Amino acid sequence: xxxxxxxxxxxxxxxxxxxxxxxxxxxxxxxxxxxxxxxxxxxxxxxxxxxxxxxxxxxxxxxxxxxxxxxxxxxxxxxxxxxxxxxxxxxxxxxxxxxxxxxxxxxxxxxxxxx
Amino acid sequence: xxxxxxxxxxxxxxxxxxxxxxxxxxxxxxxxxxxxxxxxxxxxxxxxxxxxxxxxxxxxxxxxxxxxxxxxxxxxxxxxxxxxxxxxxxxxxxxxxxxxxxxxxxxxxxxxxxx
Numbered sequence: 001x002x003x004x005x006x007x008x009x010x011x012x013x014x015x016x017x018x019x020x021x022x023x024x025x026x027x028x029x030x031x032x033x034x035x036x037x038x039x040x041x042x043x044x045x046x047x048x049x050x051x052x053x054x055x056x057x058x059x060x061x062x063x064x065x066x067x068x069x070x071x072x073x074x075x076x077x078x079x080x081x082x083x084x085x086x087x088x089x090x091x092x093x094x095x096x097x098x099x100x101x102x103x104x105x106x107x108x109x110x111x112x113x114x115x
Numbered sequence: 116x117x118x119x120x121x122x123x124x125x126x127x128x129x130x131x132x133x134x135x136x137x138x139x140x141x142x143x144x145x146x147x148x149x150x151x152x153x154x155x156x157x158x159x160x161x162x163x164x165x166x167x168x169x170x171x172x173x174x175x176x177x178x179x180x181x182x183x184x185x186x187x188x189x190x191x192x193x194x195x196x197x198x199x200x201x202x203x204x205x206x207x208x209x210x211x212x213x214x215x216x217x218x219x220x221x222x223x224x225x226x227x228x229x230x
Contacts, residue, residue: 045218092159102149108158
């Protein structure tokens with residue numbers, strides 16, 4: 001029973017399209033994150049939600065829009081996809097944000113390829 | 116702003132030999148330090164953390180890390196490497212002096228253990 005699950009696992013699409021990646025966690029956590037891992041494996045935080053409230057919003061193009069319908073879900077919608085958006089996107093969760101030391105639980109990633 | 120550096124892109128070691136993966140950090144307050152491991156096509160998994168207390172922390176799979184405040188380092192070690200330890204290792208830091216509470220990852224070090 002996967003703790004943090006992301007769909008789809010692979011996504012290949014054309015430039016200019018709009019796509020979404022979904023994330024769900026069954027750990028009962030109240031904080032969720034999106035991280036982007038580029039081709040050099042560098043991992044950078046994009047967004048974080050705590051109890052459905054946006055608390056981290058890094059310098060990310062506004063083509064990226066996260067949505068958290070409830071504490072267990074954090075989806076990522078990307079408009080007008082560009083070649084540079086090709087990466088692996090990881091969802092993660094933790095129990096608490098302000099009190100959590102930093103132990104995160106990661107999904108297996110969604111590999112996005114923009115052609 | 117906090118930062119974390121992993122000076123080696125790759126570490127090669129023979130099975131049965133000790134291994135060290137290096138990590139240095141920079142923070143304005145006190146650091147919370149972490150090691151995560153990423154196996155191919157998988158998400159990151161938590162290995163160990165230093166929050167406070169004993170400078171030597173032990174984690175999963177026989178790994179340990181030593182917090183050195185004067186050298187601002189948190190190197191990952193294992194007395195006897197296994198081929199199955201081959202993976203990508205990330206050091207991460209959370210700065211208690213930074214109100215954003217973000218968890219920042221290093222660039223990763225690929226560990227290759229040869230039989």
